[in-house]
Amino acid sequence: MNDNELRTFEDRMRELVAAFCEPNNVPGFLAGVHHAGEQVVVAHGTANVATDAPMRADTGFLFGSVTKVMTTTLVLQQVDRGVLDLDTPVVSYLPELTLAVPGSAEKILVRHLLSHTNGIDADLYFPDAKGRDALKTYVEGLATCGTLFEPGEQLSYSNGGMILAGRLLEVVTGLTFPELLQRDIYTPVGMRHSSSSAEQAILRSTAVGHFPDPETLTAEPTAVFTLPETWGPAGGTPIGTVADLLAFGRTHLDGGMAPTGARVLSAESTALMQETSHDMATPNVPPMGLGWVRYPFGDATVLAMSGASPGGVAILCVLPEHDLVFAAFGNTPDAILLQDQLLQWLLKDRLGVETPALFTETPQEIDLTPYVGTYRSNQLRVDVRIADGQLEEHVTYEPADASQERIFADFAGGATSAPPQRYVPVRPGLFAPVGYPPETFDGYLRLLLVSYHDVRDGQTRFRNGGGRLTRRV
Numbered sequence: 001m002n003d004n005e006l007r008t009f010e011d012r013m014r015e016l017v018a019a020f021c022e023p024n025n026v027p028g029f030l031a032g033v034h035h036a037g038e039q040v041v042v043a044h045g046t047a048n049v050a051t052d053a054p055m056r057a058d059t060g061f062l063f064g065s066v067t068k069v070m071t072t073t074l075v076l077q078q079v080d081r082g083v084l085d086l087d088t089p090v091v092s093y094l095p096e097l098t099l100a101v102p103g104s105a106e107k108i109l110v111r112h113l114l115s116h117t118n119g120i121d122a123d124l125y126f127p128d129a130k131g132r133d134a135l136k137t138y139v140e141g142l143a144t145c146g147t148l149f150e151p152g153e154q155l156s157y158s159n160g161g162m163i164l165a166g167r168l169l170e171v172v173t174g175l176t177f178p179e180l181l182q183r184d185i186y187t188p189v190g191m192r193h194s195s196s197s198a199e200q201a202i203l204r205s206t207a208v209g210h211f212p213d214p215e216t217l218t219a220e221p222t223a224v225f226t227l228p229e230t231w232g233p234a235g236g237t238p239i240g241t242v243a244d245l246l247a248f249g250r251t252h253l254d255g256g257m258a259p260t261g262a263r264v265l266s267a268e269s270t271a272l273m274q275e276t277s278h279d280m281a282t283p284n285v286p287p288m289g290l291g292w293v294r295y296p297f298g299d300a301t302v303l304a305m306s307g308a309s310p311g312g313v314a315i316l317c318v319l320p321e322h323d324l325v326f327a328a329f330g331n332t333p334d335a336i337l338l339q340d341q342l343l344q345w346l347l348k349d350r351l352g353v354e355t356p357a358l359f360t361e362t363p364q365e366i367d368l369t370p371y372v373g374t375y376r377s378n379q380l381r382v383d384v385r386i387a388d389g390q391l392e393e394h395v396t397y398e399p400a401d402a403s404q405e406r407i408f409a410d411f412a413g414g415a416t417s418a419p420p421q422r423y424v425p426v427r428p429g430l431f432a433p434v435g436y437p438p439e440t441f442d443g444y445l446r447l448l449l450v451s452y453h454d455v456r457d458g459q460t461r462f463r464n465g466g467g468r469l470t471r472r473v
Contacts, residue, residue, distance in 0.1 A: 006038060006040065009040060009350075010040045010042060012349075013031060013033070013040065013042050013342070014042045014044065016338075016341065016342060016345060017029050017031060017042055017044045017338065017342075018044055020337070020338040020341065021044055021045055021330075021338070024332075024334055024337070024338075025212060025217055025218060025219050025332065025334075026045070026219070026330050026331070026332050026334060026335050026338065027045050027046040027047075027048075027049050027055075027210055027219045027331055027332065028043075028044060028045035028046045028047050028054075028055035028059075028207055028330070028331045029043075029044045029045060029055065029328070029329070029330045029331070029335060029338065030042070030043050030044075030055060030057070030059065030061065030207075030242045030328060030329045030330075031242070031326075031327070031328040031342055032242035032243065032245070032246050032325075032326070032327045032328070033246075033324065033325070033326050033346065033350075034246045034249070034250055034324065034325040035322075035323060035324045035325075035350065036323050036324075039243075039246065041057045041242050041243060041246075042057075043055045043056050043057045043059065047059050047205065047206070047207035047208070047331065048207065048208045048221060048331075049210060049219055049220070049221060050208075050221045053205065055207060055331075056205055057241075057242070057243075058193065058204075058205060058241055058243070059205040059206065059207050059241065060193060060194075060195075060201055060204060060205065060206040060207065060239050060240055060241050061206065061207045061239065061240075061241075061309075061312060061314060061329040061331070062209075062225075062226060062235075062237075062238070062239055062307070062309035062310075062312060062314065063235055063238045063239065063240060063245070063307050063309075063314055064235040064306070064307020064308050064309040064312070064313065064314050065159075065234065065235040065305055065306065065307035065308065066235065066245065066305050066306070066307040066314050066315070066316045067162075067232075067233065067234065067235035067236075067238045067307065068162045068233075068234060068235060068291055068305055068307075069248075069252075069273075069291040069292060069305050069316065070181060070185050070238070070248065071162050071165055071166055071169075071177075071233040071234075071291070072114045072162075072165070072273060072290050072291025072292075073185060073252075073264070073265055073273070073291065074169055074180060074181070074184055074185065075110065075113075075114060075165055075168070075169060076265055076266075076269040076270075076272070076273060076290070077184055077264070077265060077269075078169065078172060078173070079269060080265065080266045080269055083172050083173075084110055084168070084172060085110065086109065086110050086111040086114075087109055087110070087111060088109065088110055089106055089107070089108065089109055089110075090105070090108050090109065090110055090112075090113065090164065090168060091105055091106050091108075093110075093168055093171060093172060094139065094164075094167065094168055094171060096139065096140070097139060097142065097164070098142070098143045099120065099142055099143065099145055099146065099147060100143065100144055100145055100146045100147075101146050101147050104119070104146075104147045105142075107150065107151045108120070108151045109151065109152075110165075110168070111277070111290070112151045112152060112161065113158075113161040113162065113164055113165040113168070114161070114162075114165060114277075114290040114291055115155070115277040115278050115288050115289075115290055116155050116156060116157050116158045116161060116278075116288055116467075117151060117152050117153075117154065117155050117156075117277070117278050117288075118151055118158055118160075118161040118164075119147045119148050119149040119150060119151050119153065119154070119156070120142065120145060120147060120148075120158060120160040120161055120164070121145050121146045121147055121148045121160075121377055121378045122142060122145040122158075122159070122160030122378050123156075123157070123158065123159055123160065123377060123378055123380075123468055124377075124378050124379045124380060124397075124404070124408060125138075125141065125142075125145055125159075125160060125378055125379075125400075125404070126227070126228055126230070126231065126403075126404055126407040126408060126411075127141045127228065127230050127403075128228045128230070128403055128407060129228065129229065129230050130228075130229050131229070132176050134228070134229040134230045134232070135163060135166050135167040135170055135176075135177060135230060135232070135233070136167065136170075137230060138163050138164075138167065138230040139163075139164060139167045142160065142164070145160070145378060146378075148377060148462075148469050148470075148471050149462075149469070149471070152278075154280070154453070154454075154462065154469060155278045155280050155285060155288055155467075155469075156377075156464070156467070156468050156469035157466070157467035157468050159231065159234040159235075160234075162233050162234040162235075163230065163231060163232075163233050163234050165233060166232060166233025166234075167233075169233075177196075177232050177233050178196035178197070178232065178237070181196060181238065182195075182196070184264075185248070185264070186240075186244075188258055188260060188262035188264050189244075189247050189248050189251050189258045189259070189260065189262070189264055190247050190258060190259055190260040190262075191240055191244035191247055191248060192244070193240055193241045193243070193244055194238065194239065194240030194241070194244045195238075195239050195240070196232065196237050196238050196239070197237060197239075198225050198226055198237075198239075200239075201239045206239065207312065207329065207331050208221055208222055208225055208311070208312075208331065209221070209222040209225075209309055209310045209311020209312035209331050209332070210222060210311045210312075210331050210332045211311050211332065211333070211413030211414070212332065212334075219331075219332055221311070222310040222311035222312075222410070222413065223310075223410050223414075224310050224410040224411075225310065226309070226310070227309070227310070227407070227411060228407060235307050235308075235309070242327050242328070242329065245314070245316050245327035246325050246327050247259050248316070249316050249317075249318045249325035249326075249327060250325055251264050251265070252265075252270055252273070252274075252292075252303070252318050252320075253318050253320055253323065253324075253325055255267040255270050255271070256269065256270040272290060273289050273290040273291050273292055274289050274292055274294070274303055274320065275289055275290075276288070276289060276294060277289055277290055280451075280453070280464070282429070282430060282451040282453075282464070283358055283430070283441070283446050283449065284430070284446050284447060284448075284449035284450065284451050284464065284467075285451065285464055285467055286446075289303070291305070292304070292305065292318075293305060295444065297343075297344070297347055297353060297355050297443070298347070298353050298354050298355050298356055299353060299354075300319060300321065300322065300347060300351065300353045301319070301321070302317050302318075302319055302343070302347075303317065303318040303319070303320070304316065304317040304318075304444070306336065306339070306444070308333065310410060310411050310413070311331060311332060311333065311413060312329060312330065312331045312332070312333075312335070313329070313330055313332075313333055313335050313336045313339070314327070314328065314329040315327065315328050315329075315336070315339045315343075315444075317343060319351070322351050322353075324346070324350070324351065326342070326343060326346055328342060333413075336444070336445075337445070339444065340443045340444040340445050341443075343443060343444060344442075344443045355442050355443060356442070357438065357439065357442055358438070358441050358442050358446060359426055359432075359438045359441065365425075366425045366427075366428050368386050368389075368390075368391055368425070369386070369458075370452070370455055370458055370459050370460050371384055371391060371431075371452050371460055371463075372384050372385055372386060372391075373459065373472050373473075374472070374473050375462070375463045375470035375471060375472050375473065376470055376471060376473050377468065377469065377470040377471065379397060379398050379399055379400055379404065379408075380395065380396070380397060380398070380470060381395070381396045381398055382394070382395050382396075382463060382465070382470050383396070384463070387420075387422065388422075390422045390423060390424055390434065391422070391423040391424075391425075391431055392420050392421070392422050392423075393420065393421050393423065393450070393465075394420045394421075395417075395418055395421075396417065397416045397417060399416075421433055421434075422434040423450055426449070429451055429452045429453065429460070430449060430450075430451050430452075431449065431450045431451070431452075432448075432449055432450075433448055433449075433450075436448065447466055447467060448466075450463065450464065450465045451463075451464045452464070453469075459472065460472065
């Protein structure tokens with residue numbers, strides 16, 4: 001692009017951001033695009049409504065689960081060096097690992113941690129520990145956690161698997177996860193403004209998350225900035241800027257070679273992360289690579305990972321076929337709607353990629369009885385019944401103890417329960433929430449769909465919502 005085209009592109013992105021943020025009470029937003037050698041970063045609004053600090057292009061924010069791609073990269077670095085093997089059981093490196101189901105830990109391979117196919121039932125397990133032994137404490141606590149399925153059998157988004165991978169890295173390198181992240185990702189990639197602690201982030205411009213006030217819907221600052229240090233490798237603590245995320249994305253765009261010229265990961269391992277490792281064959285759970293989720297958008301595959309933090313959401317997308325990286329952060333949970341909107345705009349207007357309608361058929365009349373029942377995972381219960389010819393789901397959080405409840409409530413902005421949600425069938429095994437137009441699910445928000453899997457004796461064994469499995473009880 002020439003200078004005029006670049007300014008026009010930047011102005012249009014700025015307009016789209018402002019048009020969404022103002023009516024939707026999103027205090028601040030950041031978006032960055034690197035395409036064919038050109039880079040644009042747009043900042044809008046306020047980083048913290050309590051201080052009225054402006055959102056700037058160099059404002060830092062919590063990466064959230066985008067960190068999982070960094071954790072995966074760190075593991076593959078150790079594979080490149082011959083220290084780790086993807087097809088070796090995790091207990092070969094961490095013999096102390098145990099789960100509540102006898103013999104289940106021994107079946108988990110290193111690969112299963114990175115592909116979210118490990119089956120560990122610990123998605124809402126939040127031990128509150130600090131310091132060098134934080135991840136060690138987490139792994140010790142897994143002895144109280146069960147399993148959802150046999151490793152490799154299903155796919156369920158796994159915070160526990162990534163945290164376990166982080167502890168595995170600590171054991172084989174002798175460094176803490178934050179130290180390793182700084183040495184092997186931040187420094188060679190050129191992520192000069194990234195850190196792993198609130199103490200470091202407070203020294204520079206940093207955004208905080210917000211939640212809508214239940215009565216006024218105005219954005220109020222989160223009561224807690226980060227999740228516990230035990231969640232670092234899953235995205236609890238790493239912080240940085242849009243430019244830093246773009247640099248990391250460019251490293252994966254360029255076969256593991258960072259913008260600094262440093263070789264961060266081998267071309268073979270970079271490609272392996274981008275290949276499909278497990279596919280649930282349902283649109284609400286896109287194919288999984290190692291670390292990356294492979295979102296199909298028409299003829300384009302978007303390697304992506306979004307990252308929720310208390311009151312905020314980040315996203316990183318890489319399109320190797322189109323030489324494009326997109327990164328964004330908004331400081332309310334609803335900002336994910338704008339991220340989806342911007343991604344689809346980039347695909348259509350920048351790359352000429354059309355996103356086809358996900359649903360073209362008329363909703364079917366199907367037998368709902370196979371899906372009715374109660375499904376559970378760690379501290380979560382989902383009761384499914386038939387109401388007025390639709391499925392109705394009631395999700396209940398059942399905290400293990402007061403500490404778990406406190407941390408989860410802070411992460412969710414104080415809300416630990418939700419009203420029942422009705423769903424209409426799209427096709428057998430796939431349901432859409434009532435009240436959304438079909439085009440809502442064409443892009444990233446296909447995650448709002450719910451699917452049911454593995455019919456046995458006329459009943460489904462698993463429910464998948466938001467990429468996470470619950471199992472029939």
